[in-house]
Amino acid sequence: MVARVIPVAPFDLVIFGATGDLSRRKILPGLFHRFRVGQMPKNARIIGAARSDYSSEAFRDVIHKALNEFVSETDRSPDTIAAFLEQLEYIHINATGDDGWTKLAEILRPNTVRAFYLSVSPSLFGPIAERLNTRGIASSDSRIVVEKPFGHDLASAQQLNTELLRNFDEHQIYRIDHYLGKETVQNLMALRFANSLFEPLWNSTHIDHVQITVSESLGVEGRGEYYDNSGAMRDMVQNHLMQLLCLIAMEPPSRFEPNAVRDEKVKVISALEPVEPDDIVRGQYRNYGEASGYLEDSGNPRSRTESYVAMKVAVANWRWAGTPFYLRTGKKLRNRLSEIAIVFRDPPHMIFPKMEGRKGNALVIRLQPDEGITLRTTIKEPGPGGMRLTEVSMDMTFDDALGEDLHSQDAYERLIMDVIRGDQTLFMRGDEVEAAWNWADPIINSWQESTQKPANYDSNGSGPEEALMLMHRDGRRWRAIEQ
Ligand code: BG6
Numbered sequence: 001m002v003a004r005v006i007p008v009a010p011f012d013l014v015i016f017g018a019t020g021d022l023s024r025r026k027i028l029p030g031l032f033h034r035f036r037v038g039q040m041p042k043n044a045r046i047i048g049a050a051r052s053d054y055s056s057e058a059f060r061d062v063i064h065k066a067l068n069e070f071v072s073e074t075d076r077s078p079d080t081i082a083a084f085l086e087q088l089e090y091i092h093i094n095a096t097g098d099d100g101w102t103k104l105a106e107i108l109r110p111n112t113v114r115a116f117y118l119s120v121s122p123s124l125f126g127p128i129a130e131r132l133n134t135r136g137i138a139s140s141d142s143r144i145v146v147e148k149p150f151g152h153d154l155a156s157a158q159q160l161n162t163e164l165l166r167n168f169d170e171h172q173i174y175r176i177d178h179y180l181g182k183e184t185v186q187n188l189m190a191l192r193f194a195n196s197l198f199e200p201l202w203n204s205t206h207i208d209h210v211q212i213t214v215s216e217s218l219g220v221e222g223r224g225e226y227y228d229n230s231g232a233m234r235d236m237v238q239n240h241l242m243q244l245l246c247l248i249a250m251e252p253p254s255r256f257e258p259n260a261v262r263d264e265k266v267k268v269i270s271a272l273e274p275v276e277p278d279d280i281v282r283g284q285y286r287n288y289g290e291a292s293g294y295l296e297d298s299g300n301p302r303s304r305t306e307s308y309v310a311m312k313v314a315v316a317n318w319r320w321a322g323t324p325f326y327l328r329t330g331k332k333l334r335n336r337l338s339e340i341a342i343v344f345r346d347p348p349h350m351i352f353p354k355m356e357g358r359k360g361n362a363l364v365i366r367l368q369p370d371e372g373i374t375l376r377t378t379i380k381e382p383g384p385g386g387m388r389l390t391e392v393s394m395d396m397t398f399d400d401a402l403g404e405d406l407h408s409q410d411a412y413e414r415l416i417m418d419v420i421r422g423d424q425t426l427f428m429r430g431d432e433v434e435a436a437w438n439w440a441d442p443i444i445n446s447w448q449e450s451t452q453k454p455a456n457y458d459s460n461g462s463g464p465e466e467a468l469m470l471m472h473r474d475g476r477r478w479r480a481i482e483q
Contacts, residue, residue, distance in 0.1 A: 003037070003409075008420045010043045012108050016095065016128055017119035018048030018059070022147065024066035026178075027119060030413035032067055035084045036075065039417060042087070049093040049104065059090035095124045095131075105137045114142040115419050122149060122156075126163030133167035143419050145174040148239055149230065150428070153444070154437040161430040170430060174419050179240040180426040181411025183398070184371045188247050188340070189256075191365070191373065198363070199252070201344070204323035208360075208476075211341040212244050214329040214367075215481045218336075219285070219459070220307070224298040231305040231444075232282070236329045238440040242269065243428075244340055245325055249315050258424035262432055269435040273314040275443055282447065283308030283464035284454040285332040291459035294332075306447070306454045307331045310467035312474075328467060328478070332459045335481045338367035343476075355389040364393075364479075372397035 013031075015023055034040040048059045067081055091107070093100030108114060116132055118125055125146055132138040144164065151157030164173055179185055192198060201207070214236060220227040227235060246265040253260040284307050287293035294307050308330030315325065344361040355378070362376040374393040381388040418426055455464035462481055471478050 005037050005039045007039055007041050008044075008417055009113050010041050011113040011115060011420045012045050012047060013115045013117060013416075013420070014047045014049050014091075014104065014108075015117045015119060016049045016093070016124070018090070019050045019052060019054070019062055020119055022119050023048075024063070025070050026410065026412040027117065027416065028063050028066055029070040030410050030416055032071055032081075032084050033075065033409070033413050034417060035087070036080050040087075042083075044087060045109075046088050047104070047107065048088065048090045049100070050090075051092070051094065053092050054090050056088065056090040060085045060088050063088060095120065096127045101131055101135050101137070105135055108137065113420055113422075114139060115145060116142065117145040117416075117419075119147055122146075122151065122160055125160055126166075129164050129167040138168065138172075140169075141172070141422070142168075143172050143174055143422070144168050145176060145416075145419055147176050149234065150175055150239075150433050151437060152230065152234055154434060154441050157433050157437050161434065165430070171424065173427075173430070174415075174424060175428040175430070175433060176415055177239050177243050177428055178411040178415065179243050179367075180428075181413075181415040182367055182371075183409065183414075184365055184367045184373075185244065185247065186426070187371075187373070188244075188365055189261075192247075193252050193256075203319045204321055206344055207323050208343050208345045209323055209474075210245075210248055210325045211339075211343065211479060212241055212248075212325065212327045213341075213479070213481065214241060214244075214338045215333045215463075216329070216331050216336055217333060217460075219292070219294070219297045219332040221297075224300070227307075228298040228300050228303055228305045232307055232309045232329055232331070233440060233444055233447075237309055237311075237327065238436050239428075241327050241329055242436045242439075245313070245315075245327065248340060248342070249320060249325070251319070256425065258427075259429075261425050262429045266429070266432050266435055267317075268315060269432065269439060271315050271317045271320075272439050273316050274439075275311055275313060277446065279312040279470070280443065281308075281310045281464055281466040281470055282306035282454040283310075283330060283457045283467065285330070285459045285461075286456045288458035288460060291332065293459060304447075304453055308333075308454075308457060308463055308467070310463065310470055312470060324474070326471060326476075326478070328463065330457070330463050333481060334460050334462050336369065337481050339479070340365045340367070341479055352387050352389055355391075358389070359391060362479075370397055370399065372399075372401075 015027060017023060031040060031046060064085060067076060091100055091104055118128055129144060151160050246268045249268045250264040253264045284294045295301050295303055310328035313325045313327060342363040346360055364374045366372050374395045376391055376393045378389050378391050381390040415426060455466045457464040
């Protein structure tokens with residue numbers, strides 16, 4: 001199968017913080033891929049805006065180096081790179097002062113989609129939004145894109161929303177959660193809402209529990225200062241894992257349309273029960289063998305910040321009462337694996353001999369690596385010898401089923417193209433982010449008030465023992481992270 005590419009309208013995309021890490025690693029390489037396959041039109045422009053006093057030429061050099069580093073050799077030829085770089089310009093701008101704004105107003109073209117990507121510290125969202133608005137740089141259909149972290153608690157998220165909404169309408173604001181740009185995450189919606197097979201089973205009558213795992217093998221990787229003030233709860237659970245939970249738990253929206261989808265997600269978040277202290281485990285990796293521990297990596301020898309969280313969450317509504325959602329995420333674990341497992345209840349009456357180690361039916365949606373969906377089923381063990389049972393997985397790895405090229409798009413590529421198309425479906429609405437903080441805040445506050453330290457786990461291990469107990473005491477088991 002060959003990926004279909006529908007070019008987007010010409011655009012002027014201004015990236016604030018254009019020489020920063022995210023821009024060099026993800027945003028520009030993503031745009032390059034869209035250019036390479038013909039989705040980004042030749043008359044689109046990318047305008048880098050940052051504090052440093054670069055010329056456009058020097059900016060192109062920086063991006064050229066970034067493309068060499070972050071785009072695979074097979075995907076870049078000197079000609080394509082040269083053509084892409086021609087569409088780049090740079091403007092020196094002072095986000096909190098006056099420099100550069102008049103020039104920016106002058107160079108933007110009329111009748112062209114305008115998007116402003118704020119890849120900067122959240123403290124600059126307000127000042128930039130205000131200047132874009134009051135200097136007439138943003139028009140009523142311009143888009144503004146903001147990155148996480150969107151606040152560090154409810155109050156700061158509300159403050160950011162107020163500052164943005166003072167200058168832009170909600171329909172212009174694109175709050176990125178890059179997990180929503182992942183192919184399999186969207187496939188989850190297709191799986192649920194384009195097939196009639198699963199919906200009748202998608203409730204607590206048939207589903208025993210849901211496991212959401214985002215296991216990372218990397219540690220804090222030079223982001224010690226940010227991470228130490230954040231921790232896994234703010235960095236991963238409040239946003240990425242919450243989004244995954246919403247897509248599993250939400251009611252079918254009436255239309256695949258931004259507000260219809262987001263209304264349903266907000267209802268899920270509002271239905272979450274407060275998490276009891278016994279239902280949550282926070283952990284911190286410690287050095288093991290050659291591998292360093294969190295205290296060294298973060299540069300804070302007294303840190304109590306969690307690099308791991310596991311929890312049992314209840315969605316209090318008719319569909320899910322009685323079906324717990326178990327969430328876990330952590331850094332420096334043995335393996336990189338993100339997946340959602342929907343574990344079904346056993347048949348009400350088993351007529352076959354007991355099968356040792358039977359795990360039962362599970363629908364597993366694998367986000368990374370090897371994106372795909374598997375369905376674990378029980379079958380008869382082949383051969384003579386009576387009716388012995390075994391389990392096999394029906395495997396739909398997307399690489400095998402569709403060809404590698406089709407899903408190789410990075411989350412950022414897709415999300416930026418959605419911004420240009422004006423499609424907010426895969427972006428978080430202000431009330432959604434606030435609802436997620438409202439749920440997360442009491443958990444984080446209780447940790448801050450507590451004198452208890454996080455549970456330790458070995459670097460490159462499988463997480464704290466206490467997290468295993470969280471499931472064991474309910475007679476359930478986590479799936480292995482070495483799938
Ligand atoms: C980011 C977090 O939002 O997501 C990082 O800040 C984390 O700490 C990353 O490593 C994980 O993203 P992915 O796409 O690699 O799973």
